[in-house]
Amino acid sequence: MNRLILSKALNPLRQTKSQWASVRYSSTQQAEKPVKKMVTYMHPTAPLAKFNNSLSHHLNARGPPRRVLENILRVVDDIKKQNLRLDLGTYNALLTAYSRVREQRSMMRVLEDMEENKVEPNLDSYNIILESLAFVGDVRSQSKIKNEMKEKNIPLTTQTYYQLLNGMCKADELEFALDTLDEMKDTGVAPNLHCYAILIGSCLRLSDANTAFDLLKDAETSGLAVESQPRVYMDVMRAGANGDAADIVNYCWDKAVGVHTLRPDEGTCLNVLRVAAKTGDTKLATDVIRQLSTSGYPYKEHYFTPLMEAFTVKNDLKSAFNVLDIMRVSGIPPSMRATLPIRKQLDRNVDAIDKAYYLLEEMKKEDKTVDISAFNVIVGACADAKDIERTIATYREADSLGVTPNVDTYNAVLEACIQTRMKGMGTVVVDEMKKAGINPNLETYAKMISLACTQRDYEDAFTYLEEMKSYDIVPPEMCYTNLAKKLGYEKDPRFHMVLEEMETFGYKVTPRIRRMWTFENASE
Template sequence: MIQTLNTLSSKCSVPLSSSYVTDLNRRRKLKVGYPKYDAFLKHNNKSHVGDLVPPLVEENNDFVVEGVNTLMMNSSNSDRDEESYDEEKMNGGNDDGEEEGEKDVIDVRELGNSLQSVKTVKDVEEVLKDKGDLPLQVYSTIIRWFGKEKRVESAMVLFDWMKKRKIETNGSFAPNLFIYNCMLGVVKQCENFAEMEDILNEMAQDGISYNVATYNTLMAIYIEKAEGEKALDMFKEIDRNGLTPSPVSYSQVIQAYRRMEDGNGALSFFIEFREKYKQGEIGKDDDGENWEKEFKKLERFTVRVCYQIMRCWLVSSENKSSNVLRFLINMDNAGIQLTRAELERLVWACTREDHYIVVKELYIRIREKYDKISLSVCNHTIWLLGKAKKWWAALEVYENLLDKGPQPNNLSHELVMSHFKFLLSAGKRRGFWKWCVKLLNKMEEKGLKPGSNEWNTVLIACSKASESLAAVQIFRRMVENGVKPTIISYGALLSALEKGKLYDEAFRVWDHMLKVGVKPNVYNYTIMASIYTAQGNFSRVDTIIKEMVTSGIEITTVTYNAIISSSARNGMSSAAYEWFHRMKVQNIAPNEVTYEMLIEALANDGKPRLAYELYLRARNEGLVLALKAYDAILKSAKTHGATIDVGEVNHDRKELHRKRICCNNCVT
C-alpha cells in the first residue's frame, strides 16, 4: 500500500508487485481502490490565474489529497492538476494496487534523492537496477522536483535514460506527453532555455501533439525570454489546433503584455475576454473550471498588470506622463479601476517635475473615489507640485487637508511654508507688495503662523514699492502677533518711511529700536544719514558717521552715495559736491552711481562745466556712466550758454549707444 508522505519525513511508496493491474481490476468490481499515484501532484486549492506568473494572492503551497501531504512539489502549477488526471486515465485509472499484505514498496523520496546526484545514464541504471518497471508518474514527479530544486542536469540525465529505455524496449516504455511537459517545466524553472528546442524536436519525432499545458509552459518560457510576441503566437495556436484555453492561458497573455509594457494590449485583451465570458462563449464546455471565480481572478490580475505598466512608465528616464493620463482614461472607459493603494503607490512613483500633471490627476481620483487618503501621499503631492512651481495647486491640497482631512502634520506645514516663502520672495523681488500682503493673509487664514522671515519679506516688498503706510500696518501686525522685529524689520520700515518722507515717524522707530536694544547696522545708519541729509541737518549726519566709526562699522560707498543722492534730490548740489570730496579724502572710491547722481545734481543746478569735469574724471577712471548723465550735461550747457567740448561727450554717447545695441543683439 502507499504510505503517507509529507515534506519532512513521511514516505510515498509505489507497489512493485507484477500482479497489481489484475488485482486492481478485481478491486474495481468490488469498488475498492488504492490511492492514486498523482496524490502527490494534486493541490488542495486549484488555482489557475498566477500559474507560471507572479501570484495574485499568496496561497498555501502544500499539496494535499485525502489528507496526504506530497513529497516534493509545492509549485502552484494548476496545469499539472489537469495533467495528473489525464495521465491517470491514460495509465488505466486507479492502476496502482497490490494484494493486501504485500510488503514490496518503493520510497519515492529516497529514489529522488538517489537520482539527484546522477551524472550519466549509467548512473541512472545503477540506481534503478533493482526497482523494476515503475509507472511514468513516478518519473514525472521526480522530474518536477528536479525543476523546483533547479537540478536541470539531473532531469536531463534521467530524460536521456528514458529515451534509451524506449529504444531498448522497442517503444513499450517511452516518455509521454506528460514527461515532455515536465521537462519543459524544468527548462522554464531553471531558465535553461537552450534545451527547449531539443525537447520540442524530440516531441515531434515521437509524434506527440501539444496539449494546453504544453502551450502554457511554452508561453511562460517565451515570457521569461522577453519574447512576448512569440508567447502571444502560442496562445493563438491553442485555438488553431482546436484546443480550449485554460485560465492559465489567459493569464499568460496578460503577463506577456506586461513584459512588453503594452498596457493597451493587456486592456484590450481583457475586454475581449470579458465579452466572451458574458456571452457564455467561455466555460460552455463544462470543463470543470469555476469560471466565475477564475474571471474575478483574471480581472484583478489585469488591474495589477495595468498598475505595474504605469509604474514602469513613471520610473522611466523618458517623460511618459501623457501615456499614463491616456491609459487612465482608457481604464475608465473599460470600467476597470485601480484600488486606492495602487493609486497611492503611483503617486509615490511620481518624482520628476514633469510628473506634476499626473500626480494631480491621481490625487483628484483618490479624493473623489475613496473616503480616505494617506497623509504621506498628500505631503508628497504638495512637495512635487511645489517642485514643479505649481504653488497654488499645492496650496489647494493643503486646504483639502484642513477641510477634509487627514489633519496636516509638521511636514505638511513645512512644505506649505516653503512654498509661501518662495512666493513671498518672488513678490518681494518684483515689488508686488499687494500680492505679498495677500499671501500673508492667506497663511493666517489657513492656520499657518508667519515667522519673522515672512513678515520681513512683506516689509521689504512694501519698502521697495514706497508704500510707507502699508509697511507701518504690517509692522504693527507683526508685533501684535507676538513676532519680535529684527534688525531687518526695522531697516525695511525705516526705508519705507524715508521714501515716504515720514521723517518724524522714522525718528520714533529709530529711537524705539535703540530702546529695545537692537543695534543698528550699516543699512540702518545709511537710511538715517539720508533722512538727516534730506532735512539739511548735516551736523546729525556727521554724528551718524562718527557713531558708525565708533561702533566699528565700516563706512562704504553706499553710505556716501545715500548722502549725495539725498542732497541731489533736495536741490543741494553744493553739499553733494562737498560730501564727494570728503569721500575722496576718506579713500573711498566713488562708483557710477556716485558720479551720475552728482553730475545730474550739478547740471540741474546750472553748473554744466563742473558736471563736465566730473564726467571727464569718471571716464579717466574707466567708469561707464548712464546716458542720462550725458544728456543732463548737454541740456545744462545749452540752457546756460556754457562752452564745453561736446564732441567728446557726443562721441562717448554714441559709443555707449553702439555697445548697448551690440549687447541687445547678442541677447536676442
C-alpha cells in the same frame, strides 16, 4: 516581474493539455514545424519541464537584461529543435524577458503567437504586457489589452489597474486616469497606496495642486497607511507650492517635516518660502529657515528675505527690521537687495516712510540694535520719493539712532541727488564719505557719473570714468550708456569715442544708442 509570479507561471506541475500548441514563434521567425504528439501530463522529468526550469533560472539570475533575453531565446530555440510546443509558462518567460528590455512590439508578437497556437494568456501574461506598455505611456495599446481581458472574463486586479494608471500618468492623461480610478472603485477593486502615489506624481508634473490634495485626502479617508509612504506628502506639498496653495503647503509641511521628519531639498524649501512670503505666513517661513539649517545648509541672504516679505505682508515692519539684525548676528550681513521687500512696502509714500523711521526710533528707545541696513532702507525710500530734504534729514540722524553710515548709505543719498539734480549736495556727500574713510565702490562711481550727466558742466563724468579704470575696474555698461546719452544730447564729438570704448570692453552698442547722435545732428 515578481519572482513569485514567475515561479507560479513556470511551475511545470500546473500545465494542462490546452496549453500545448504548435511552435510558430522564435527569435528568428523560422517556418512552422510539424506538430508532435501532445504530452498528456507534466512530470518533473518531462522534456518541457526541464526547459521551463532553465527559463526560470535565467530570469532569476543577475545580469544585464539583454543578456537574459539572449539566454531565454536560446532555450526557446532548443525547445523548437525538439519539436515541443511552448506552454503558458514558456510564453510568460518570453514576455518577461522582452519586458525587461522594453521591446513592446516583440511582446505583442508573442501575444499574437499565443493566440495562433491556442495558448490562452493568463492574468500574469497581461500584467507583464501592461507594465511594459506603461513604461512608454502607450495608452492606446493598454486599452486594447484591457478590453481583451474583459472579453475573456479575466478579472482586472489592483495590479492591473495600477499598470493602467501608470501608463496614463506617463502620457499625462490625468483626466483619463482619474476616470479609471473611479471605474476601479465602482467595480469593487480597492486602489492601493501605489495607485494614489502614481496619480499624485502626475499632478505634481502638471502642477494640479487641488487634485493632488483631493487624492491625498481620499487615500487617508480610505484607511490606507499613507504614513508608510510619507513621500506622498512631500509630492503634494511640492504641487501646492507650485500652485501657491498655502493651505495645502501648510498641511503637508506639518505631515512631511513635522510628523515624519523628512528633509526637503533646498529647492523645495525655497519654493515653500516663496509661498510663505506671499501669504504673510511668518511661522511657516521661520520653520523652513530652521529646517534648512537642520539639513546642513549654511545660512544665505535669500533665506531671510522671504521672512522679511512675510512680515511686510502682515504690515509688521518692526519685525521685518529685527530680521536684519538676526541676519547679521547669524553671519549674513544684509545687502541693499535684502531690504527690497521693505523698500517696496514703503513705495515712495512719505507717510509710510516717516512711520518706518519712527519705528527705528522706538527700537532705539527699547535698547534694541538698529541695523545699518534698516537705516539705509529708510534713506533709500526717501530717495525713491525724490525728497532730497527728507533724505538728508534722515541721513543726518544716523548718530542719534546709533548707526554708522556705510557705503550703501552714501549711495542712497547720491541717488536722491541724482533724482533732484543737486550736484552740490552730491559733492558734499562724497567729501563726507572720504572723511569717514569709506572707499567708494562700483555703484558709487556709477552714481557720480550719472549725477555729473545731469549738469550742464559734465566734465567730472570723464574724471570719474578714468578714476575707475585706474583701479583696473571695467566701468559698468550703464556708465557708458548714460554718458553717451548726454554727449549725444550736447552734440559732443566724444560720443564716438565712448561708443568705441564700449565695444572695446565688449558691450553691445545698440541702434538706439547710435541714434542718439544721428537724431541730434539731423535736427540741426
